[in-house]
Amino acid sequence: MTRLLATGAWLLAILSVLVGPLEAFAEEAPRRWALVVGENQGLPGEERLRFAESDARRMREVLQDVGTVPPERTVMLLGTDAATLREALARFQARLSSEASSRDWLVLYISSHAGDGRLHLRGTELPMRELVDFLKAAPVGVGLLILDSCRSGLATRLKGLKPVATPITMEAADLEGRVVISASGADEYAQESDALQGSYFTHHLAAGLRGAADASRDGRVTLEEAYRYAYARTLESTLVSPGGLQRPTFRMDLRGRGELVLSEPLQARGRLTLDVKAPGRWLVLSSESGTLVAELEKGEGPTTLAVAPGAYRILLRADEGFLERSVTVPLDGNASVGGAPLEQAARLRLARKGGAGSTLLLAVGPSLTSGIVAGLTSIAGMDLRLEREGRLMPGIDTAGMGFAVRRGSGRRQPFRQTELELRLGAGPHWTHGPWTFTGALEAGALAVIQTGLPFFEEPRFGLEPLALVSGGVRLHVRGGVSTLLSASAGGVVARRDSGVSLVPRASASLMVGFAL
Structure with missing residues (x-):
């Protein structure tokens, strides 16, 4: 009995020796932390950004959906000044000091205006040096700083990190070190896109992390894959943009192998697989x-994207337009889109980075216009409009021709x-x-024909020049059909019996458009 008890005690001692390190290892399992910052407003005189804060939300979603960063270890600041960001960095540093370990990873993402380092x-300035110092002092094994700001490449020139030329190759796990990725070079603009509803760089980086950058098709996206994808797509997107070429920069100081x-998409x-070989x-x-x-830009073979469950329209760019299919991504499941047959879709107006192919729109509908002669305050008619959407020159990407026919009768006479x-x-x-x-x-011309005038047996005819400022809003309804509401204001140089005068002119129309 004594021998049995001694044997049991010996086994328990061995078990405690084995379990102890396992528990310690489990406690030291790497964790991921994230601080995400977005600010649309810069210094006085700088144009307000449209998508910096929404880019921050997008990056937080990506980090939580596929970057294994839990909400309780994610801090997000939207609409912040330098003092508030400093306080957040100090609080985050204190929390990391008490909770993080040398095995943990940290991601710091910032989207805002920037310049001169x-x-x-919000009218204040924070040196990028402070971000790099925070990253280097954080008590974690790996720190990644992502800056989506104009001229943010200066942060990668700061002392302590090594430049990495593109394309990059790396081996690193059980990693220790720091990485800084900036959306632009030290003298380049980080550009936003209305079509993407965000910046070029953040959009491509987020798409890459969701699976588009998974070149190895192993269901994981590495730092090398993500940077290569975001660099190439941002470069392509800004090749002919008005803001000039944008080249993300990269520096690192990593040690380890792997x-x-x-x-991990x-x-x-929810997952969506583009199961097309080409x-x-x-x-x-x-x-x-x-x-x-x-x-x-999908490479050879299938690509899987991590997306929220729901209904999607998938479009493949073809020579004759877009090939389209609808798909529903289930909760906790995968939806696959095969290559054939895809439905032939109408050519849609999809403004895409780097310049979209031109599209034509034909619209027709009723209009109401102010009159240019006494006794006829307004005149109704029909408008026919042909619009071409496609890049013409910087800042000009829509051209149109309008033709209208209107008829009315005088009230006093x-x-x-x-x-x-014709406009x-x-x-x-x-x-x-x-x-x-x-x-x-x-600009255009207005032909006016008057008949039935007292004391005039013959019709009167006039050809008058006109100039207008117009604006409109169009709602895409379905397929190639849309509705358009437009208005214009300007003037007509009208000839009178007493000479020439400038007559104010305003018009409004409601039309139905068809993509050609």
Whole structure:
């Protein structure tokens, strides 16, 4: 009995020796932390950014969906100045000091205005040096700083990190060290896209982390894969953009062997597989909101993206337009889109980075216009409009031709007036989901024919020049059909019996458009 008890005690001692290290190892398992910052407003005089804060939300979602960063270890700041960000960094540093270990990873993402080595935050400035110092002092094994700001490449020039030329290769796990990725070079602009509803760099980085960058098709996206993908796609997107070429920069100081895995798309709750062998340019849009979820360049073989469960429209760019299919991604499941047969879709107006192919739109509908003669305050008619959407020059990506026929009768004196109007114009446009907003400067000619005038047996004819400023909003309804509401204001140089005068002119129309 004594021998049996001694043997049991000996086994328990051995078990405690074995279990102790296992428990310690489990406690020391690497954890991931994230601090995400977005600020649209810069210094006085700087144009307000449209998507910096929404980019921050997008990056937080990606880190939590596929980057294994839990919500309780994620801090997000939206709309912040330098003092508030400093306080957040200090609080985060204190928390890391008490809770983090040398095995943990940290991601610091910031989207804002920047220049001369400083972030521009709500009228205040914060030196990028402070971000790098925070990253280097954080008590974690691996720290990754991602800056999506103009001229943010200066942060990668700061002392302590080594430059990495593109393309990069690396081996690192059981990693220790720091990585800084900036969306642009030290003298380049980080650009936003209305079509993407975000910045080029963050959009491509997020799409890459969701699976577009998984070149090895192993269900994981490494730091090397993510950077290669975001660099190539950002470079391609800004090749002909008005803001100039944008080249993300990269520096690191990593030690160890293996791979630094940033995301695991196959672990997401919803997954969409583009199961087509041939490479191609794909668009993934939410069916509910019409927003662009991802635009990606798929390589050879299938690609799986981690997306939220729901309904999507998948479009493949083809020579004759877009090939389209609808798909529903289930909760905790995968939806696959095969290569054939895809439905032939109408050529849609999808403004894409780097310049979209031009599209034609024909619209027709009733209009109401102010009169240019006494006794005829307004005149109704029909408008016919042909618009071409496609890059013409910097800031001009819409050109149009309008033709209108209007008829009306005088009130004080019994006469009839017929107007034929021809206008040419050009200007910019902006897209937000299914909505498109346009503006244009227009010039043209107005032919006026008056009949039934007292004391005049013959019709009177006049040809008058006109100039207008116009604006419009278009809602894509379905397929190639849309509705348009437009308005214009300007003047007509009209001839009178006493000479020539400038007559104010305003018009509004409601039309139905058809993509050609």
